[in-house]
Amino acid sequence: MTADITVLGAGVAGLAAALALRDRGVSVEIIEQAPALTEVGAGLQIAPNGARVLRALGVQPPGPESAAVHLIDGPTGRSLIRMPLGPGFHLVHRADLIDALAARLGAIPSHLGRQVSGIEAEGKRLRFADGSAREVRRLIGADGVRGAARGFVAPGHAPKWTGQVAWRATVPVTGWPMEAQVHVGPGRHLVLYPLRDGALLNIVAVEERSDWVAEGWSQPDDPAALRTAFAGYAAPVRDVLERVEQVNLWGLMDHGATPAWRRGACTLIGDAAHPTLPFLAQGANLALEDAWTLAAAPDPAAWEAARRPRVTRALAAAKGNARNYHLTGARRRLGHLALRAIGSVAPGAMLSRFDWLYGADVTEGAGARG
Numbered sequence: 001m002t003a004d005i006t007v008l009g010a011g012v013a014g015l016a017a018a019l020a021l022r023d024r025g026v027s028v029e030i031i032e033q034a035p036a037l038t039e040v041g042a043g044l045q046i047a048p049n050g051a052r053v054l055r056a057l058g059v060q061p062p063g064p065e066s067a068a069v070h071l072i073d074g075p076t077g078r079s080l081i082r083m084p085l086g087p088g089f090h091l092v093h094r095a096d097l098i099d100a101l102a103a104r105l106g107a108i109p110s111h112l113g114r115q116v117s118g119i120e121a122e123g124k125r126l127r128f129a130d131g132s133a134r135e136v137r138r139l140i141g142a143d144g145v146r147g148a149a150r151g152f153v154a155p156g157h158a159p160k161w162t163g164q165v166a167w168r169a170t171v172p173v174t175g176w177p178m179e180a181q182v183h184v185g186p187g188r189h190l191v192l193y194p195l196r197d198g199a200l201l202n203i204v205a206v207e208e209r210s211d212w213v214a215e216g217w218s219q220p221d222d223p224a225a226l227r228t229a230f231a232g233y234a235a236p237v238r239d240v241l242e243r244v245e246q247v248n249l250w251g252l253m254d255h256g257a258t259p260a261w262r263r264g265a266c267t268l269i270g271d272a273a274h275p276t277l278p279f280l281a282q283g284a285n286l287a288l289e290d291a292w293t294l295a296a297a298p299d300p301a302a303w304e305a306a307r308r309p310r311v312t313r314a315l316a317a318a319k320g321n322a323r324n325y326h327l328t329g330a331r332r333r334l335g336h337l338a339l340r341a342i343g344s345v346a347p348g349a350m351l352s353r354f355d356w357l358y359g360a361d362v363t364e365g366a367g368a369r370g
């Protein structure tokens with residue numbers, strides 16, 4: 001046992017927490033099950049609230065700025081509203097964000113290829129899959145939705161099936177606008193945005209379903225199933241989906257915020273504390289905020305009390321978005337009329353509903369690098 005704080009999980013939350021702590025002079029180590037921090041995942045949207053944390057950590061968001069969020073009626077292809085974005089909204093490949101955080105972190109004690117199978121002694125002992133154990137002083141559980149820390153802090157906290165599945169894929173493109181497009185329709189929607197220099201298009205497609213599909217980032221599906229689900233959509237979407245060669249499918253579970261974020265020496269952050277439905281693209285942003293605020297907090301109990309209301313509000317807002325994207329019948333017609341009307345006079349008004357989210361600066365007055 002050497003480090004003051006052990007961070008379990010080298011995803012966005014864990015790397016950012018290790019960096020924020022290290023910069024405050026705390027001795028920190030990382031434990032991660034993957035043998036290397038390799039390319040996993042695809043697109044993430046970094047909003048200004050997350051970008052502020054990255055800059056405070058000395059990391060530039062590693063992706064271009066997004067010019068707008070463009071809502072389009074999927075079946076007709078008709079534009080509903082194009083909401084211009086201010087600065088600070090970035091379209092980022094998850095692998096590039098992990099690389100940027102890891103590069104800034106440099107050499108710190110890291111134990112890769114070490115899967116934690118259990119947490120014991122009130123969070124002070126990690127049991128590994130190979131049977132060995134390691135004593136720790138304080139533990140940050142940043143090991144995601146299906147990690148060991150969440151089960152230790154909140155055993156038996158069961159998620160609810162949302163009745164929705166999501167496909168994820170990327171395809172090569174040229175000349176795609178630097179904006180996030182949300183193609184909405186009855187019972188399904190699809191989000192498209194370019195990554196890196198615009199040569200790759202990130203696709204997230206959500207469909208309501210009665211049958212249950214397992215949760216996880218890497219279960220393959222047949223691209224034909226994705227094409228069939230969106231066969232009633234207009235040509236630009238169908239053309240993009242024609243080019244999909246590999247796709248992952250996962251079931252969207254509503255975990256809600258974990259009822260407790262602390263037990264003994266262990267404190268949860270990121271997806272381990274509050275797995276977020278993807279309809280507001282806040283998972284990585286909330287994880288960055290958690291990392292910064294916990295590192296700056298005098299004690300984890302005060303941190304949890306201060307942090308919960310904001311996270312709970314963000315989780316509820318994400319759920320609300322899904323309902324609005326999938327409207328049917330008269331509500332859909334009325335909703336779309338209203339969107340077009342707002343779009344013609346004040347296209348920014350829709351996004352100002354989220355000023356409390358995007359406008360917050362959790363680094364303010366807490367030792368940010370400026």
Ligand SMILES: Cc1cc2nc3c(=O)[nH]c(=O)nc-3n(C[C@H](O)[C@H](O)[C@H](O)COP(=O)(O)OP(=O)(O)OC[C@H]3O[C@@H](n4cnc5c(N)ncnc54)[C@H](O)[C@@H]3O)c2cc1C
Nearest residue numbers: 009011012013033041042115116143144147270271283284
């Ligand atoms: C492989 C993968 C791909 C993803 N792809 C996308 C994507 O394309 N778009 C998107 O919006 N979001 C994606 N996400 C989720 C997104 O990264 C998170 O919602 C958000 O960034 C919060 O991250 P986190 O660090 O809290 O959790 P995570 O990103 O889930 O990171 C958790 C880390 O803990 C490690 N870990 C888990 N269990 C153990 C264990 N028992 N022992 C040791 N280490 C463990 C994992 O390997 C991982 O590195 C992905 C997550 C993962 C794990």
